[in-house]
Amino acid sequence: MILSPSSPALIGAPDPRGKPLARRTLLQAALAGLAAPIPAFAQDLSQAAPLFLELVDPYTEETRARGPRRAAPFTARFRHLGRRLDFVAARHDVAPEGETFRAIRAAFTRLEPRVVILEGFPTAWGYSPQRMRDLLAAAEAGGPLDSYLRGEPGYAMRLALSGGVRFIGGEPASHDVDQGLYAMGYAREDIAGVKMLQWLPQGRVAGEFDAAADPRLADYLDRAAARVAADFQPQIPYSRAAYEAWHERQFGRSVHADPELFQRLDPSRAGRAAEISRAMTLLRDRHLYALIIATLVPAARTLVVYGSAHYITLRRALEAVLGRPRYV
Structure with missing residues (x-):
């Protein structure tokens, strides 16, 4: 069963007996849709939670108009069944004292995440991939520090490493995105x-x-x-x-x-x-959504740091599973 875009986010669809499914059941159904838990990175996560993929919206003017009426950066805080998800909807920045960096620092302090999902590199590289740690180490040793490492993903990586927190890329493999686009x-x-x-x-x-x-x-x-x-x-x-x-x-x-x-x-x-x-963007966001769901094990504390446009496209799917967030 696939929820349609008009399905009530907080109630869910009826079961075969005509009774509404509680959000607990929706979350369990989404988690059960995962063929294997992370870190089975070779698996195509875009197939992992088919029950809710239809609620991931394309990034259009209409979708943007339905989004939260606040300027980025902001943080959406989801709390449901002992699982905690903070989504920092970033405005891309490189200023350490800017609002995006402050929002990331606050989320690390408040949430004490167990896993951080970051924009810009593939999930298939695994948790805290060595190649990203090597890039950071080279930059700190005086090597090149490009706009990505200077920006919010690099900053969140450094905070995660200093706190012993695992981080993981939220992107599908580029080849998979390209193949999807060729098919279109x-x-x-x-x-x-x-x-x-x-x-x-x-x-x-x-x-x-x-x-x-x-x-x-x-x-x-x-x-x-x-x-x-x-x-x-x-x-x-x-x-x-x-x-x-x-x-x-x-x-x-x-x-x-x-x-x-x-x-x-x-x-x-x-x-x-x-x-x-x-x-x-839609192909990327479907993958990101499935990855987020995959991290929502009992007592999960997941932090996502991504551009605000991605939160806008994922909002309805996340609310279908976790309920409405509180914005800070």
Whole structure:
């Protein structure tokens, strides 16, 4: 049985005898839907909790309008049947004294999490993966500290490591996302272009460039293109020049002279790029939702640190399982 988007979040669907299922039963059903507990990372978590996947919304203007009427960052605190989940809906930032970092610190202090789910790397890497710890160690030793490590994921990782708390990536494998997009009929060059566009706001927030006309954008695009090339399995040849040509074909102007550069993937936008971005986000969020459910063992204390858009798309599914949160 799959709940429809109109199913009452706090009551649930009727059982075969015509009686409403309590939230306890909903949570047990979601957990029972997991074929294997974490850390069976090779398993496709997008299939793990089919009972509620239909409640994970695409990121559209309508979904955003239904979200909580508060500006990010904020924290949604869920408490149900002895299980505790705090979701820090972040505004991407690199400022240690900014509101996002303060919200993360407060969540660590208040919740004392047992597991932290972070944006930006695959669940399949396992708990507290060595490759992420190596990146942090290299940065602390004077190596490169990019916008990701300087941002809220890197900060949450450092807090987790200092407190002996396990952390795990909330992303599906890139290959799985790509295969899902191919199945929807999207071309690889369009998927690559959208991935490039998704890197741009993070670079601007980190101060790596300021605007489309900033000369530093070219260097940032070189680095982003290398990441995008490595993101495909098998790796593809990809370059800044390839992206620049795609951007001009797609939007009719150079990326270096595009006044709408940072709005191209806005959920209110029409067009193929925004459409692919919404599809990509939905695939990611279904995986993230299933991972969150998988951590909700008895007495769980799970902390999620993700961009606020992801909370907006997951809100109805999480409320179906855990009830309404308190916002702080």
